[in-house]
Amino acid sequence: MQSNELSNIKILKEIAELLNEETDMEKMLHGALHKLLEGTIFETGWIFFIDAKGQHELVAHENLPAALKSNNCMKLEKGGCWCVSSFRTGKLKKASNIIECKRIDNSGKTPIIENAGITHHATVPLQSGQERFGLLNVATPNTIRFAERELALLESVAFQLGSAIKRFLLTKQEQEVALVQERNRLARDLHDAVNQLLFSVTLTARGGMEMTKDLDIKETFQEIQHLSQEALTEMRALIWQLRPKGLEAGIVEGIKGYGEVLGLTLNVKVKGVINLPANVEEALFRITQEALNNVRKHAGVLNADLYLTVTSTDILLVVKDEGHGFHMNKTNHLPSIGIQSMKDRAKSVGGTVDWVSEWNKGTEILVRLPY
Numbered sequence: 001m002q003s004n005e006l007s008n009i010k011i012l013k014e015i016a017e018l019l020n021e022e023t024d025m026e027k028m029l030h031g032a033l034h035k036l037l038e039g040t041i042f043e044t045g046w047i048f049f050i051d052a053k054g055q056h057e058l059v060a061h062e063n064l065p066a067a068l069k070s071n072n073c074m075k076l077e078k079g080g081c082w083c084v085s086s087f088r089t090g091k092l093k094k095a096s097n098i099i100e101c102k103r104i105d106n107s108g109k110t111p112i113i114e115n116a117g118i119t120h121h122a123t124v125p126l127q128s129g130q131e132r133f134g135l136l137n138v139a140t141p142n143t144i145r146f147a148e149r150e151l152a153l154l155e156s157v158a159f160q161l162g163s164a165i166k167r168f169l170l171t172k173q174e175q176e177v178a179l180v181q182e183r184n185r186l187a188r189d190l191h192d193a194v195n196q197l198l199f200s201v202t203l204t205a206r207g208g209m210e211m212t213k214d215l216d217i218k219e220t221f222q223e224i225q226h227l228s229q230e231a232l233t234e235m236r237a238l239i240w241q242l243r244p245k246g247l248e249a250g251i252v253e254g255i256k257g258y259g260e261v262l263g264l265t266l267n268v269k270v271k272g273v274i275n276l277p278a279n280v281e282e283a284l285f286r287i288t289q290e291a292l293n294n295v296r297k298h299a300g301v302l303n304a305d306l307y308l309t310v311t312s313t314d315i316l317l318v319v320k321d322e323g324h325g326f327h328m329n330k331t332n333h334l335p336s337i338g339i340q341s342m343k344d345r346a347k348s349v350g351g352t353v354d355w356v357s358e359w360n361k362g363t364e365i366l367v368r369l370p371y
Contacts, residue, residue, distance in 0.1 A: 008153050011039040015157060019164040028164060029060035033136075036157055037062055041150065042138040044068075044118060046076060047126070047161075049134040054088040056134070065116035068103070075103050083123040087135055095124035095151040095158070097144075104139075117141030122151060124158040128166035136161065195235050201228040237261050237293070250274065251281055255288050255306065262296045265303040272310030280371040283349045284315060290338040290345075291319040291365045299323025299363065317367035325357045342367070 015032050022028035033045050046061035046068075058076050061069075068075055081102040086092040098121050121139035125132055136158050140146075146154075205225035209218050237258070252270060259266040276284065288306070295304045301323040309316040339355065342365070346353045351369035 007039060008149075008156075011035065011153070012156055012160065014039070015160055019160055025165075025168050026060065028168075029161070030062065032157070032161055032164075033060055033062045036138070040153065041140050041143075041146075042122075043140050044116075045136065045138040046073075047134060047136050048084065050084065050087055050132075054084075056084050059134070065118050067116075068118070079103065083135055083137065087125055087132070092123065092125050092135075095122060095154040097122050097146055097151070098137075120144045122146045122154060124151075124154045126158050126162045126165060128162040131162075131166060133162060133165050190235060190238065195232070198228050198232040198235055202232060233261075233263065237296075251276070251285055252308065254285060255292075258289055259292055259304075262292055263302060264292060264296060266292075267303070267305045268308070269306070270308045270310075272308075274308070274310055274315075276315065277371055280315070280349050280369055283345045283351070284317065284367070284369055287342045287345050287353065287367055288317065288319065290342050291367075294338055294363070294365075295319070295321045295323065298326070313370060315369050315371060317365075317369075319365040319367075320362065322362040325359045325361050325363050 014035050018031045018035060019028060022031060029047055033047065037043060037045055044061075044063045044065065046064065047059050048056045049059050050056045058073055061073065061076070064073065064076075079102065082100070083092065083096075083098055101121055104118060104121065118139045118141055120143065121137050123135050123137045126134045126136055136154070138154065202225055205221045205228060209221035209225065212218055212221070251274060252268060256266060256268060292304065295301065299321045301321055304319060304321040307316075307318040307320075339353070342353045346367060346369060349369055349371075351367065354366045355363060356366070357363040
């Protein structure tokens, strides 16, 4: 067996061991790319994930020349190119030499020393069976074409990566299913135990209030009834958050259902067709829940306007009330009313949350999520 073949087997073995041991997707991709470059003639590489809409995302890179790495890899992140277009159309089936790359050509407008002699690259799709995830690209200074044996190694590495990515996604799905099951179990327990107990306290307080003629005792029972009724409303809202009813009919119906649980009257207006990825829908729903909780707890009103606008790239949400409002400065994050929670949820999917509020003139929450 030739030394090149032995070297390739060693590289594939090391990458396979890394893929089996690593539990973090980002570290796995960076580590596999590093080992590939370390043991071959390839000197730089990058990995794109490409979603169902054809949008690409740079998820890993190693040893990029300065021209490609500048401005947070802007020349890789932005624009189109042959390999991404071919992946989208299904034309890219195997490892291929790219004669001209628009991204490298654009970066080549800078001095050649910043490109480190990189003028061409090879590309290979990352897939597992019929599922396709993205691209692995590699390059070597002053190299226009790679030999068949080098492309064959690239395909073997891509096969390993595709299988590992698939395993990660399956594991994530299993974790999400387990989370839903745990939420359902907790919701059942709360409903069967705490919820029923609070309901019993409410009835007992009402009975005690009707049985006594002592005004002080009557007021005490009335306060107990009021507090237990408030706690019961909070508990029902919590149970609904854990196991939302109506969400299967669409996020708008789910939001309306949650508003009803809180006793809010919502004026909902929607523009555009809502067909969101699961993670974006989850984030939007939880952000809206928090915004409605704020209206219920802090605004001092029981109605709100909700505007939902869907464009080709973004979903925009506005929740507006005419309640108390609040004062806020740059150092006050108001965690008590969930602003930071909404910001964190939006940030997790690349979105933003802003707000406008004035004392006694209400609050307007503005949410933008890309998808």
